[in-house]
Amino acid sequence: xxxxxDTVRRIGRLARIKIEDNDVEKLQExxxxxxxxxxQLSEVDVDGVEPMTSVAPMALRRREDKVTDGGYPEQxxxxxxxxxxxxxxxxxxxx
Amino acid sequence: xxxxxTKLSLADTVKGxxxxxxxxxxxxASYLYAIEKAEALNAYVAVTSDQALDMAEQSDARLxxxxxxxxxxxxxxxxxxxxxxxxxxxxxSHILDGFKPEYESTVTQNLWNDGAVMLGxxxxxxFAMGSSNETSYYGPxxxxxxxxxxxxxxxxxxxxxxxAAAVAGWLCAGATATDTGGSIRQPAAFTGTVGIxxxxxxxxxxxxxxxxxxxxxxxxxxxxxxxxxxxxxxMAGFDPxxxxxxxxxxxxxxxxxxxxxxxxxxxxxxxxxxxxxPEEIEKLWQQGLExxxxxxxxxKDISLPHTNYALPAYYIVAPAEAxxxxxxxxxxxxxxxxxxxxxxxxxxxxxxxxxxxxxxRRVMIGTYALSAGYYDAYYLRAQKVRTLIKKDFEDVxxxxxxxxxxxxxxxxxxxxxxxxxxKDPIKMYLNxxxxxxxxxxxxxxxxxxxxKDGQGxxxxxxxxxxxxxxETLFAAGRVLEKSHGEDFAPKQWW
Numbered sequence: 001x002x003x004x005x006d007t008v009r010r011i012g013r014l015a016r017i018k019i020e021d022n023d024v025e026k027l028q029e030x031x032x033x034x035x036x037x038x039x040q041l042s043e044v045d046v047d048g049v050e051p052m053t054s055v056a057p058m059a060l061r062r063r064e065d066k067v068t069d070g071g072y073p074e075q076x077x078x079x080x081x082x083x084x085x086x087x088x089x090x091x092x093x094x095x
Numbered sequence: 096x097x098x099x100x101t102k103l104s105l106a107d108t109v110k111g112x113x114x115x116x117x118x119x120x121x122x123x124a125s126y127l128y129a130i131e132k133a134e135a136l137n138a139y140v141a142v143t144s145d146q147a148l149d150m151a152e153q154s155d156a157r158l159x160x161x162x163x164x165x166x167x168x169x170x171x172x173x174x175x176x177x178x179x180x181x182x183x184x185x186x187x188s189h190i191l192d193g194f195k196p197e198y199e200s201t202v203t204q205n206l207w208n209d210g211a212v213m214l215g216x217x218x219x220x221x222f223a224m225g226s227s228n229e230t231s232y233y234g235p236x237x238x239x240x241x242x243x244x245x246x247x248x249x250x251x252x253x254x255x256x257x258x259a260a261a262v263a264g265w266l267c268a269g270a271t272a273t274d275t276g277g278s279i280r281q282p283a284a285f286t287g288t289v290g291i292x293x294x295x296x297x298x299x300x301x302x303x304x305x306x307x308x309x310x311x312x313x314x315x316x317x318x319x320x321x322x323x324x325x326x327x328x329x330m331a332g333f334d335p336x337x338x339x340x341x342x343x344x345x346x347x348x349x350x351x352x353x354x355x356x357x358x359x360x361x362x363x364x365x366x367x368x369x370x371x372x373p374e375e376i377e378k379l380w381q382q383g384l385e386x387x388x389x390x391x392x393x394x395k396d397i398s399l400p401h402t403n404y405a406l407p408a409y410y411i412v413a414p415a416e417a418x419x420x421x422x423x424x425x426x427x428x429x430x431x432x433x434x435x436x437x438x439x440x441x442x443x444x445x446x447x448x449x450x451x452x453x454x455x456r457r458v459m460i461g462t463y464a465l466s467a468g469y470y471d472a473y474y475l476r477a478q479k480v481r482t483l484i485k486k487d488f489e490d491v492x493x494x495x496x497x498x499x500x501x502x503x504x505x506x507x508x509x510x511x512x513x514x515x516x517x518k519d520p521i522k523m524y525l526n527x528x529x530x531x532x533x534x535x536x537x538x539x540x541x542x543x544x545x546x547k548d549g550q551g552x553x554x555x556x557x558x559x560x561x562x563x564x565x566e567t568l569f570a571a572g573r574v575l576e577k578s579h580g581e582d583f584a585p586k587q588w589w
Contacts, residue, residue: 001465001472015418015462016425018443019457027459030520034460037243037521038473039405044244044480048555050480052485054339055537056562076198079429088427091438 001039002032098132100125101265105322106349107377107442108268112158112168119158119168122268123151125210126170130214132267135589137263140175140233141183143266150212157210166329167210172267175190175216176223177203177313177485178302182213187231188221190449191430200302201334202271202313214267219259221451222421223306225279226526228256230453238286238508239585242550246588249508249552252282252526258316259286262443263585269317269326273303274408275310277530279503279540283316284503284555287544287583288322289572290316292530293460294563295537296341297327298503299334305417306405308339310534312589318583320543321571324348327565343563351566352573357391359567362496367529375556376502379546382427385501386578387571395406397496404480404525405532411464411477417454418461424449441540485536494559498571501529503542503555533559535548541568543575544583553583 003021008028012019019027026058056062068079098315100122102175103111111117129146147170154168177197178184185191199207219228227250228236234459236256238249240263251260255272262270263425273278274292283290291314298313305311315326328348363384368377404461426432426445433448435441450458464473491499505528509516516523533540539561556575560568 001469002427007463008459011459011463011466012443015455015458015464016439017447017450018440018441018447027456029464029576030456031459033454034410035463037524038410038477041404041411041473041476041480042399044404044476044483045283045542046476046479046483049479049482051475052309052481053478055337055485056341058339058341061335062358063335072197078197079194081430083433085304090427091435091441093438 001035003028003035096102096125096128096267098125098129101129101295104319105325106319109166109325111545115158119151119154119212119465122168123147123170123214125221126214126267129266133264133568133589136237136264136266137234138218138236138257138264138266139172139215140187140218140257142222143213145183146182147212147214150400150505154210154212154295164209165325166206166545168210169210170214171206172214172217172261172270172273172274173203174255175219175275176304177271178304179203179213179450183216186217186222187233188454189232189450190424190430190446192427194429196308198302200364201299201336202303205332206329206548214225217261217270220254220256220331221454222304222417223254223273223275224343224453224457225253226277226281226523228253230287230414230451232451233530235511236260239589240286240508240552241588242552247563248511250285250286250511252276252508253494255282255316258292259283259288262286262288262316262318264589267316267321271313271330273313274314274534275306275413276534279314279316280530280540280557281504281526283359283510283542284553286537287553287585288316288318289370289541289543290314291541291565291568292533292539293327293331293565294539296561297480299332299337301334301336306477307413308420309416310413315343320569320576321349321352324352324569343473346566348565348569352403352569354566354570355390356387356571356574359392360395360495360570361387361392361498361571362397362491364397364399364402364499364501366502367397369528375548379554380500380502381557383575385546387500390574395496397499399481399491399532401487404530406479406528407486408477408484409531409535410460410524411473412481414457414461415464415474418458418465421454421458442570463570476489481535484532488536495546498567499559501557501559505531505559506549507550507552507554529557538562539565539568541572543572545575545579547581
């Protein structure tokens with residue numbers, strides 16, 4: 001399978017990465033090289049094969065459903081590019 | 096100031112400190128001096144001199160009282176992928192500019208609990224995506240090794256290129272590293288050092304910046320097999336904070352190092368004899384088998400039929416998981432923010448400016464593979480192929496194979512800014528052809544230097560083991576190390 005220019009732009013939007021118009025062609029080429037490489041997988045007979053969901057043969061551990069951590073908002077926002085009163089600040093989302 | 100103490104192995108450093116032949120402050124200062132003199136290697140992205148000397152002083156106080164942990168006073172380098180409290184932890188990416196975590200990763204905490212000293216943070220490929228350490232925002236790491244009679248800069252491999260170069264260049268007694276597709280073993284092979292990727296679940300992933308969560312595993316790079324065993328013992332262990340951490344006792348791995356290979360069956364997979372493999376690597380592989388045989392191992396030809404599909408399956412699974420893991424870098428919670436005309440534009444501008452080319456490419460491949468209409472064809476199929484790859488290994492282990500010997504890499508270290516690699520991403524990806532299967536199956540793998548190529552550059556062999564049987568890898572790795580008897584020390588030019 002391969003991607004066209006519109007798909008490259010669409011993937012960029014889905015991935016939230018701004019793609020400059022003059023870069024679409026180059027990116028398309030690069031992505032298609034990789035997609036061409038992974039196309040080999042279509043040769044493999046996977047009928048009746050279960051997809052891997054866990055590398056180690058173990059059930060996912062679950063913990064009790066209770067709050068075990070928290071209470072330090074100042075640490076949570078300590079690395080934020082912009083924060084105020086322990087809130088993350090972002091551009092206006094609702095008009 | 097001399098750098099004599101930096102030439103000791105980690106095991107000898109531990110012994111010397113316990114015997115009070117020298118203090119942690121002395122050995123730490125020697126390493127800091129060596130680091131200062133080695134700027135040309137670009138191995139460190141942050142040096143924590145004050146913290147290192149503080150930690151060393153505390154270690155010396157404990158050692159003076161006859162106390163202290165297994166690594167008391169030993170100076171280590173930490174890959175920039177590990178979160179270290181209050182210290183540069185940026186995965187060598189622009190998007191994490193200024194990030195100083197409020198917490199410590201479990202693996203590094205385990206090392207500090209055993210008394211180790213942190214020298215600083217090591218350069219790496221951005222978000223651990225790369226095989227040459229050239230995707231780092233901080234520029235490439237230079238391999239301490241050069242070809243005989245040549246001044247050309249070579250890559251140290253990647254993604255743990257800073258870890259490997261720092262260990263080979265005597266800039267730390269040992270280093271932490273991580274391996275998602277070969278990122279410990281390939282750089283170890285390129286720098287004449289030893290690196291082990293433990294079994295998936297052995298070392299906690301908590302506090303390690305996530306790349307591909309079902310493949311990522313932390314491990315050490317060090318100058319000897321024994322040094323790696325000591326570090327693995329300290330780094331490993333059950334951690335309730337990582338849901339895939341395995342609740343299993345950690346053996347004293349160093350106790351297994353001199354166990355030998357008598358009575359073991361070593362598998363030789365025919366699928367690893369790839370087209371175009373240099374003759375010297377083929378010869379090295381044969382030599383490795385001879386060494387193991389001479390020490391009492393039985394050699395058995397085996398087949399791992401889905402080997403060829405591991406790399407293409409990896410380039411679906413790893414980017415898919417990365418696209419999800421890297422969604423958190425949005426310019427809001429930490430790191431870089433580039434202003435935009437609205438919030439979506441801010442996200443897009445931030446991620447375009449903050450992620451390097453290779454990371455963007457992989458996030459896009461992953462996004463595409465997971466997008467509506469393509470999930471079954473790509474991701475689901477790749478995960479099925481992964482089941483088959485794992486089964487290949489299970490079958491040979493069930494037939495009585497104890498470990499598998501393969502080359503570690505298809506070549507020795509190549510040049511910085513190699514044109515062929517730059518032109519074709521697949522060429523770069525092929526560096527991991529022998530290592531990536533191990534991640535796909537969650538197995539342990541060790542790379543041990545075993546010889547040199549025609550230009551005097553180190554070459555490594557890889558041993559692959561059964562799940563949670565790292566001990567056999569240390570024992571067999573030690574046999575390779577003992578048998579070659581070569582000095583894997585680069586000629587110091589920096």
